[in-house]
Amino acid sequence: MDTCVKKKNGALSYGLHITTILNHSGLNVSGEKETRKAIQTDVYGETTMKQMKFELKDGTWVKKDAHVVEEMDEEAQMDEANAQGNEEAMQEDQEPPTAPSSSSRVNEDNFQLMFGRLDSLATDMGNLTTSLDNFSSMVTQRFSTYDENFASLAQSMEEINERLRNHGI
Incomplete structure (x- = not known):
């Protein structure tokens, strides 16, 4: 971890966090320097954030390819639910989609995993x-x-x- 921290083009905070995790898990990290804990006031530069695969979106650093979930108030959620209900009613006459959506594939994979575990349990x-x-x-x-x-x-x-x-x- 010491090498990761010293590298100029390395992701500095990951080395610190990995060492902290290893110490917490009771793994022997002898030969490594003691590190201080990361605190909220730590400031990472733009280069460091990009090396850690973060990007700036709307003034907030988010992990690349991460889905951003926006908080909505109850009225907005109700309006969206009504709009989706109207869209579903209009789409009943249309053909079903030929390829499953990404989220349905993830759900299917999760169900397969769950069924595998249930079979193992049985x-x-x-x-x-x-x-x-x-x-x-x-x-x-x-x-x-x-x-x-x-x-x-x-x-x-x-x-x-x-x-x-x-x-x-």
Whole structure:
């Protein structure tokens, strides 16, 4: 990280943040210099921000290719929802789009990932059920063995008591 920080064309803050993360995670970063924590009053130059893949949009530094979400008041959201409802009603007669939108592909990918995890969970639960059944069978078998041994012991004690009675003891 020290090398990253010293490079004139490197993204300075990333080196500081990575070192902080590694220290927080408990990873050995011996040989590295201690760094100060980044604070809100730190000022990065335009060159540094561009090296970190940020660009200035409407007076705010944003990550390149990042979607900017603007805050809207409730009235604007209601107006937009009504406008979308009217557009959907007008588009009912039109053909559906041939290619899915980017967000629907992302949603589909997320659903596929979720279904994969659910399948994995179902497999794990099946394995757990099998293990539980095997354990239950083993415990049942051991208790059956104990019951047989106790019955045999009870029989032996009864025979010993009978012999003692016969001998008058």
